[in-house]
Amino acid sequence: MKRTTIKDVAEAAGVGVATVSRVLSGGSASPQTRERVLAVAAQLDYRPSALGRNLRQRRTGGMGLLLPDLTDSFYGRLAEGVLACARSAGEPVVLGSTGDDPEQEAELVGMLLEQSVDRVIAVPVGDADTWDPAIRAGMTVVFADRLPPAAPSATSTSQSDLEALDGLRPARAAGRRLDLPAVLADDRSGVRTAVQYLRGLGHRRIAYLGGPGHARRVAAFREALEPHVDEDLIVFARGSRDSAYAAASGLFQSRPDLTAVLAGGNMLGEAAVLAARELDLRIPRDVSLIMYDDVPWAELCSPPLTVIAQPGQDIGYRAAELVLRAESRRPRSVLLPTELIVRGSCGPRR
Amino acid sequence: MKRTTIKDVAEAAGVGVATVSRVLSGGSASPQTRERVLAVAAQLDYRPSALGRNLRQRRTGGMGLLLPDLTDSFYGRLAEGVLACARSAGEPVVLGSTGDDPEQEAELVGMLLEQSVDRVIAVPVGDADTWDPAIRAGMTVVFADRLPPAAPSATSTSQSDLEALDGLRPARAAGRRLDLPAVLADDRSGVRTAVQYLRGLGHRRIAYLGGPGHARRVAAFREALEPHVDEDLIVFARGSRDSAYAAASGLFQSRPDLTAVLAGGNMLGEAAVLAARELDLRIPRDVSLIMYDDVPWAELCSPPLTVIAQPGQDIGYRAAELVLRAESRRPRSVLLPTELIVRGSCGPRR
DNA sequence: GTTTACCTTGGATACGTTTTCATGCATCTC
DNA sequence: GAGATGCATGAAAACGTATCCAAGGTAAAC
Numbered sequence: 071m072k073r074t075t076i077k078d079v080a081e082a083a084g085v086g087v088a089t090v091s092r093v094l095s096g097g098s099a100s101p102q103t104r105e106r107v108l109a110v111a112a113q114l115d116y117r118p119s120a121l122g123r124n125l126r127q128r129r130t131g132g133m134g135l136l137l138p139d140l141t142d143s144f145y146g147r148l149a150e151g152v153l154a155c156a157r158s159a160g161e162p163v164v165l166g167s168t169g170d171d172p173e174q175e176a177e178l179v180g181m182l183l184e185q186s187v188d189r190v191i192a193v194p195v196g197d198a199d200t201w202d203p204a205i206r207a208g209m210t211v212v213f214a215d216r217l218p219p220a221a222p223s224a225t226s227t228s229q230s231d232l233e234a235l236d237g238l239r240p241a242r243a244a245g246r247r248l249d250l251p252a253v254l255a256d257d258r259s260g261v262r263t264a265v266q267y268l269r270g271l272g273h274r275r276i277a278y279l280g281g282p283g284h285a286r287r288v289a290a291f292r293e294a295l296e297p298h299v300d301e302d303l304i305v306f307a308r309g310s311r312d313s314a315y316a317a318a319s320g321l322f323q324s325r326p327d328l329t330a331v332l333a334g335g336n337m338l339g340e341a342a343v344l345a346a347r348e349l350d351l352r353i354p355r356d357v358s359l360i361m362y363d364d365v366p367w368a369e370l371c372s373p374p375l376t377v378i379a380q381p382g383q384d385i386g387y388r389a390a391e392l393v394l395r396a397e398s399r400r401p402r403s404v405l406l407p408t409e410l411i412v413r414g415s416c417g418p419r420r
Numbered sequence: 421m422k423r424t425t426i427k428d429v430a431e432a433a434g435v436g437v438a439t440v441s442r443v444l445s446g447g448s449a450s451p452q453t454r455e456r457v458l459a460v461a462a463q464l465d466y467r468p469s470a471l472g473r474n475l476r477q478r479r480t481g482g483m484g485l486l487l488p489d490l491t492d493s494f495y496g497r498l499a500e501g502v503l504a505c506a507r508s509a510g511e512p513v514v515l516g517s518t519g520d521d522p523e524q525e526a527e528l529v530g531m532l533l534e535q536s537v538d539r540v541i542a543v544p545v546g547d548a549d550t551w552d553p554a555i556r557a558g559m560t561v562v563f564a565d566r567l568p569p570a571a572p573s574a575t576s577t578s579q580s581d582l583e584a585l586d587g588l589r590p591a592r593a594a595g596r597r598l599d600l601p602a603v604l605a606d607d608r609s610g611v612r613t614a615v616q617y618l619r620g621l622g623h624r625r626i627a628y629l630g631g632p633g634h635a636r637r638v639a640a641f642r643e644a645l646e647p648h649v650d651e652d653l654i655v656f657a658r659g660s661r662d663s664a665y666a667a668a669s670g671l672f673q674s675r676p677d678l679t680a681v682l683a684g685g686n687m688l689g690e691a692a693v694l695a696a697r698e699l700d701l702r703i704p705r706d707v708s709l710i711m712y713d714d715v716p717w718a719e720l721c722s723p724p725l726t727v728i729a730q731p732g733q734d735i736g737y738r739a740a741e742l743v744l745r746a747e748s749r750r751p752r753s754v755l756l757p758t759e760l761i762v763r764g765s766c767g768p769r770r
Numbered sequence: 771g772t773t774t775a776c777c778t779t780g781g782a783t784a785c786g787t788t789t790t791c792a793t794g795c796a797t798c799t800c
Numbered sequence: 801g802a803g804a805t806g807c808a809t810g811a812a813a814a815c816g817t818a819t820c821c822a823a824g825g826t827a828a829a830c
Contacts (some may be wrong), residue, residue: 073478075786086810091788100808120535121480122786125471125815128423140499142559146490151518153490157524163536165485165515167503174507185470311716343720366661367715370693372722417720436780450778472816475785692822770810 132162134182136192137169151386170282170309172196173332191389194218210396213252214389238267251401253389260408261290271420272331277303280334315343323349330358354417373414421765433460480744482512487540499734503563520632520659522546541739560746563602564739565631601751603739605730610758611640622769623680627653629683664691680708704767722766
């Protein structure tokens with residue numbers, strides 16, 4: 071069974087293919103031909119093939135979406151936001167999961183390049199250097215939730231970290247400036263609020279339990295704690311659940327004197343609760359916990375978890391908007407507000 | 421900046437484009453030409469354009485993935501499984517979220533058709549009738565997690581429901597047989613085990629809290645309860661969290677005599693816990709709860725939730741395998757085992 | 771030594787669309 | 801009325817690839 075092509079429509083309507091194409095893409099045509107073409111197209115149930123169009127225009131429509139892990143419900147929400155925007159624009163979304171691994175990310179970018187998908191929204195893992203080839207190839211990239219870390223060859227990491235903090239000077243690679251648009255949660259404000267809340271409860275030895283891509287949050291954490299930053303209380307896990315658990319458990323064991331933890335993601339929060347339970351640390355009596363990201367189960371946990379809520383779906387939606395409108399407007403970065411939701415996982419310092 | 425094409429490679433290597441194409445697609449070629457072509461291709465950093473290939477072959481590579489809701493971590497796991505398989509095959513995945521809405525599903529199928537994506541793995545919402553056009557258009561469809569309900573015009577719904585129970589006679593539409601492959605969890609066994617466990621604890625009035633696409637689970641539930649099925653204890657929610665909460669709350673209020681609930685999904689379980697708490701019903705003292713799907717937070721909940729675990733990731737992976745191998749082998753349906761994980765949310769009947 | 775068979779190779783074609791360009795016709799301007 | 805302006809229209813040329821086919825060459829078979 072052959073697919074009906076634009077040629078079939080043209081023949082059936084007694085016009086040339088060019089006319090059909092024009093009518094269907096909103097070009098100019100006389101009212102009567104337009105009507106006839108539309109009628110015939112509808113009757114033949116004609117759907118233009120994206121293949122032909124893509125080849126002609128040398129670009130695939132739609133956008134790529136690169137996420138670290140769909141198991142993490144925050145990224146699930148982000149994805150739903152992107153999909154919602156894409157759907158209303160009628161554009162397809164090709165999805166890739168990087169597992170927070172720069173190599174896989176690079177591979178996926180390569181795949182998108184091969185597919186001529188020239189619009190990407192990504193939660194980046196790799197260096198600014200990693201992303202440079204994509205940009206040079208003409209991709210429109212919008213980062214979400216994070217910025218790519220400065221390239222390792224950068225002269226002053228802390229410098230660019232601090233600059234990145236405001237979210238408007240996104241990414242500087244060694245010398246070369248990327249300056250790509252991004253949609254981020256306001257980590258500076260979020261972390262500051264959380265830390266101030268904990269300090270108000272009397273906590274002094276506050277730990278940060280972080281994951282990949284938490285450079286901005288950690289910088290904000292340091293800033294909020296100035297000048298009493300205890301580097302040993304800043305701990306990192308890799309992307310996986312196991313690694314998160316190991317990091318949390320290790321933290322509690324190596325520093326039994328800590329009284330509060332800020333977990334930089336919901337998997338990390340989960341790990342902290344689990345590790346604390348395993349070590350017979352009571353929340354919030356022995357240790358207070360604030361978790362990044364408000365997930366539905368935070369309320370079901372016992373005690374219910376105090377969280378920093380981020381608008382995951384909005385982040386996705388806005389990012390998709392940016393990447394779609396990039397042709398017309400030059401996109402500017404967006405900073406979305408966070409909110410501290412106080413539940414029951416923080417108490418006064420013992 | 422122009423993209424390097426196969427023509428450039430051919431010229432640089434001093435051969436015809438056909439030869440380059442053959443070398444790169446694994447066709448036959450003499451060792452020396454093969455080597456030269458590969459060297460030149462590597463040096464020019466040539467990547468074949470998927471656009472040209474797709475148009476020529478009149479099909480887009482990769483596969484479509486249609487899920488109800490990425491916010492639900494079960495579907496997140498399923499997606500990760502699909503992505504893992506797709507990645508190892510080097511194939512792109514285009515994602516769509518149906519929101520458990522048949523209309524959106526149909527729209528997304530249309531989009532895939534337009535993109536000439538001829539392989540789809542779907543958690544279906546729409547009728548068998550909905551899927552018929554896709555099949556007729558030559559799509560290779562593999563269902564995951566669910567089967568499409570029988571078309572409304574079917575003469576005997578219960579008949580096809582029962583047949584569908586074994587998971588090997590997937591889908592029957594009115595008269596026309598779909599008979600599409602699917603990867604499913606063994607709901608019959610899962611539900612039976614759960615119900616027997618609850619009955620063993622003395623429960624008699626057991627409710628089922630269901631969602632869209634739970635036909636098979638409900639059928640299994642009825643079967644396990646035979647002959648004492650109380651239809652009022654079978655309640656359905658739509659896909660959303662709000663709807664799940666409303667259904668759970670309504671169930672508890674309308675039937676205060678029930679002593680156990682089987683929640684057919686993790687959002688439904690969440691809703692049940694929340695609703696019970698709101699109504700001052702203690703779990704498991706006042707009401708026992710078994711939740712479908714083992715999510716990480718089930719352990720964090722208080723009490724920890726007894727669950728029926730499904731291998732979400734495996735389901736996705738196997739489905740992707742099936743849809744990719746469909747060309748060579750005619751795919752057969754797969755039934756994966758479930759496991760009852762006993763934690764603390766079930767107690768003896770009061 | 772001749773025929774046969776096989777392997778390698780490159781030219782040409784087709785995939786379905788958009789877009790450029792030239793043509794024809796009608797309307798407007800002076 | 802002659803020229804200019806505008807619009808609708810269709811033929812044709814890309815876009816980058818895979819594949820068909822014919823041609824050439826080499827090795828095997830007799």
